[in-house]
Amino acid sequence: MGIQNWSENIVLVDLPQEPQLGEELRAVTEIACKRGDCEVVLDFSEVDIVTSSSLSKLLKLRKLLSDCGQKLILCNVAAATKGIFVVTGIDSIFDMVDDKFIALASLQLAK
Numbered sequence: 014m015g016i017q018n019w020s021e022n023i024v025l026v027d028l029p030q031e032p033q034l035g036e037e038l039r040a041v042t043e044i045a046c047k048r049g050d051c052e053v054v055l056d057f058s059e060v061d062i063v064t065s066s067s068l069s070k071l072l073k074l075r076k077l078l079s080d081c082g083q084k085l086i087l088c089n090v091a092a093a094t095k096g097i098f099v100v101t102g103i104d105s106i107f108d109m110v111d112d113k114f115i116a117l118a119s120l121q122l123a124k
Contacts, residue, residue, distance in 0.1 A: 016041060024045070025113065026054065030061065042070065042073055042077060045077055053074065054086045054117060055071075056089050057087060068101065084123075087109045088110050088112050090109050
């Protein structure tokens with residue numbers, strides 16, 4: 014797991030399962046807040062379920078990045094986790110792609 018500076022303005026995060034997921038999202042939010050100029054890719058490969066607390070942190074990170082004109086992309090989101098996003102009605106506000114290579118490429122091509 015971990016937070017990596019994939020490039021000068023892209024942070025790639027391999028998220029852990031709950032309960033560490035919430036702490037990792039908090040740490041990413043702090044990094045994004047301090048930098049103010051980074052886009053974030055969250056890789057959900059290891060995540061099978063998301064708690065309401067982590068959803069709250071995810072929404073906070075999205076708002077922070079959006080307010081700075083930066084993007085947040087979720088990738089490798091399991092069907093059960095996507096289902097949680099649909100049930101809570103927040104699926105439409107997140108950009109989701111199949112894997113991190115597509116996410117990273119889309120951010121680089123957008124520049």
